[in-house]
Amino acid sequence: MTENYWLFLIYLVSVCLFILSIQGLSSPKTAQRGNWLGMAGMLLAVDGTLLALPGENHLWIFITLLLGGIVGIFTGLKVKMTALPQMVAAFNGVGGLASVFIGLAEVWRGPAQTIEVSIGIVIGGVAFAGSMVAYAKLQGLLKPNFGRFTYQNWFNGALSLVLLYFWYLFLLKPDNLSAYFLLGITFIWSVALTLPIGGADMPVIVSVLNACSGWAASGIGFSLGNMALIVTGAIVGASGTILAFVMTKAINRTLFEVLFKRLNDQSGTSTADKHFVRSGSPADAAFILENAAKVIIVPGYGMAVAQAQHILHTMASVLSQKYNVDVKFAIHPVAGRMPGHMNVLLAEANVSYDDVYELESINREFSTADCAYVIGANDITNPLARTDSQSPLYGMPVLDVGKAKTVFFVKRSLNAGYSGVDNPLFYADNTVMLYGDAKKVTEEIVQVLEQN
Amino acid sequence: MMFWYLLAVFVLACFIGYFVVWDVTPALHAPLMSVSNAISGIVIIGALMGAAYAKTFEIETLSLAAVFLSAVNIFGGFAITQRMLGLFKKKDKK
Numbered sequence: 001m002t003e004n005y006w007l008f009l010i011y012l013v014s015v016c017l018f019i020l021s022i023q024g025l026s027s028p029k030t031a032q033r034g035n036w037l038g039m040a041g042m043l044l045a046v047d048g049t050l051l052a053l054p055g056e057n058h059l060w061i062f063i064t065l066l067l068g069g070i071v072g073i074f075t076g077l078k079v080k081m082t083a084l085p086q087m088v089a090a091f092n093g094v095g096g097l098a099s100v101f102i103g104l105a106e107v108w109r110g111p112a113q114t115i116e117v118s119i120g121i122v123i124g125g126v127a128f129a130g131s132m133v134a135y136a137k138l139q140g141l142l143k144p145n146f147g148r149f150t151y152q153n154w155f156n157g158a159l160s161l162v163l164l165y166f167w168y169l170f171l172l173k174p175d176n177l178s179a180y181f182l183l184g185i186t187f188i189w190s191v192a193l194t195l196p197i198g199g200a201d202m203p204v205i206v207s208v209l210n211a212c213s214g215w216a217a218s219g220i221g222f223s224l225g226n227m228a229l230i231v232t233g234a235i236v237g238a239s240g241t242i243l244a245f246v247m248t249k250a251i252n253r254t255l256f257e258v259l260f261k262r263l264n265d266q267s268g269t270s271t272a273d274k275h276f277v278r279s280g281s282p283a284d285a286a287f288i289l290e291n292a293a294k295v296i297i298v299p300g301y302g303m304a305v306a307q308a309q310h311i312l313h314t315m316a317s318v319l320s321q322k323y324n325v326d327v328k329f330a331i332h333p334v335a336g337r338m339p340g341h342m343n344v345l346l347a348e349a350n351v352s353y354d355d356v357y358e359l360e361s362i363n364r365e366f367s368t369a370d371c372a373y374v375i376g377a378n379d380i381t382n383p384l385a386r387t388d389s390q391s392p393l394y395g396m397p398v399l400d401v402g403k404a405k406t407v408f409f410v411k412r413s414l415n416a417g418y419s420g421v422d423n424p425l426f427y428a429d430n431t432v433m434l435y436g437d438a439k440k441v442t443e444e445i446v447q448v449l450e451q452n
Numbered sequence: 453m454m455f456w457y458l459l460a461v462f463v464l465a466c467f468i469g470y471f472v473v474w475d476v477t478p479a480l481h482a483p484l485m486s487v488s489n490a491i492s493g494i495v496i497i498g499a500l501m502g503a504a505y506a507k508t509f510e511i512e513t514l515s516l517a518a519v520f521l522s523a524v525n526i527f528g529g530f531a532i533t534q535r536m537l538g539l540f541k542k543k544d545k546k
Contacts, residue, residue, distance in 0.1 A: 011497075014494075018491045018494075019468060019472060021487060021491070022469075022472050022473065022476065022484065022487065022488065023472050023475065025476040025477070025480045025483060025484050025487070026475040026476055026477060027477060028477070028479065028480065028537075028540040028541075031480055031483060031537045031540065032534075032537045032538075032541075034487070035483075035487060035530065035533050035534055035537055038487055038490065038491055038530065038533075039530050041491070042490070042491065042493070042494070042526055042530070045494060045497055046496060046497065046500070046526075049496075049497040049500045049501065050500065053500065053501070053504040054504055054505065055504060058503075058504060060503075060512075060516060061500060061503050061504065061516065061519060064516045064517075064519045064520045064523070065519055065520075065523050066523075067520060067523070068519065068520040068521065068522070068523025068524045068526075068527065069523050069524075069526075069527040070527075071520075071523075071524050071527075071528075072523060072524040072525065072526065072527030072528030072529075072531065073527045073528065073531050075524075075528050076527065076528040076529070076530075076531025076532045076535070077531055077535065079532065081536075081539075084482060084486075084532070084536075087528075087532065088482075088485050088486055088489060088532075091486070091489050091524075091525055091528055091529055091532075092489060094521045094522075094524050094525050094528075095489060095492050095493060095495070095521070095522065095525045097521055098493075098495050098496070098499060098518045098521035098522040098525065099495055099518075101499070101514050101515070101517050101518035101521065102495060102498045102499050102502055102515070102518045104514055105502045105506075105511050105514045105515050105518070106502075108508075108510060108511050108514070109502075109507075109511060206485075207485070210485055210488065210489060213489065213492050214488065214492050216495075217492050217494065217495045218462060220495055220498055221458075221498075222455070222458055222462075224498050224501070225454060225458065226497065226498060227458070227461055228494055228497060229494055229495060229497070229498060230458055230461055230462050230465065231461060231462075231465040231468075232491055232492065232494040233492065233494075233495075234462050234465035234466045234468075234469055235465060235468065235469035235472070235473075235488070235491075236469075236488040236489075236491060236492040237466070237469070238466055238469030238470050238473055239469060239473045239484060239485075239488045240485075240488070242470065242473045242474060243473075243481060243484070243485065246478075246481075331479075333478065336482075338481075338482060338485065339478075339481035339482060339484075339485060340478065340479060340480060340481030340482035340483070340484070340485070341482055343478075343479040343480070343481075343482065344482045344483075344536050344539060347536075347539035347540050348539045353479055353540055356479065358478050358479070
């Protein structure tokens, strides 16, 4: 395909535009321009390719292109921001499946670049099947701990060997049949590996699948000898890999541990009877909040589930405007179910991104805060991560909410979080539990704040 | 020979990706995911070529399916990114 020099140049421009589009995301000010550059790059690449197609009659190609575009835009505009992680997972899967189909078509066509095409098919297959599982988990179709059984790692290990064997068979004799077998076992392997993963490990796996959809594109690029696919795939692959790395650091687990070591589920065992817990009413909380000079709000996934982000913003603005309180939001990297999820949810609720702080930049400030308002979060505040080397959370970076003068926990019960570890902060002297639905409790606080 | 040039391109692209992505602010990690998802739809050019050069009906159908899927990916990815970034616009404070 390289004899077409003008098309090659068009691809080169597209690829540069893609790089600029990601570079634009280094600041919210340039991000939107970046997205336009990305669209321009894609438009160039697709139009250039369409112009270079041989023959005359490409009606079907235009029709499918149009249909795909309509479906994509429709789903993209309709999806709720809380459902963002599963939507991105689904799109990753779709991209992976596209790579699989292109790879299969290469095999059907006859002598293909065997190694390259098999990489495209396997990684694309992993991205597809894994993303479907991730989608089902995030959408709540499957329980977070669904699909766990004893000797699971032995089973998966054996499955990995089978996968390698079928891969070897395909390389020996790359025909249709061996491609189907390879694809089939790839699907099974990917499902088996992602099925037991849930809850707080989800952001890691969504990132990994994102990377896979990129690496698959690179593999296909090698088999077609296409520079644009290779470069774009490499950039997307790098992006997903880096995000996965950031997420694993945020939960202090390695990718290996996410895949093969489950956190034990002992949740549901309340230890309230053993300790003294102080609980309060929304009115008490409102009184303390309005007299504070500085309040830090710590939202977690539970806040997103309860859809409390809008009322939370109302509370923040009433506090800052009516009572002149300095209100900040603190976000842990895994507060949502995908990287950056919580930032998007707060932005949707009109919280200015100037008031939103990442873990490293806010942690110092808890000691000068009068109140920490923890809503729908648990593990990401657990001090055992710093102090107890026996705890599964040990070493995970956490938000130091305990250093604030008063800590409010808005929670349904004293149950442990996803990790199954009890949070000693619940029993601390400066902690007040506000039991109930995150949205309801915050609504009641806002009512009291507005009356006074 | 061709393969080795492509490999060089691939490795250099990984480096570019590495540096560009570390520059992305954590607050925009979600749009990063969806925009990278959208541009990974670039496989559509392989699918388009495959469909146009197809000699049998089966290959054409398979390639068209790939065109459809990557079109969903591209349009959907850019649409979601656009929506998200719209939320990050500067808000009037107070």
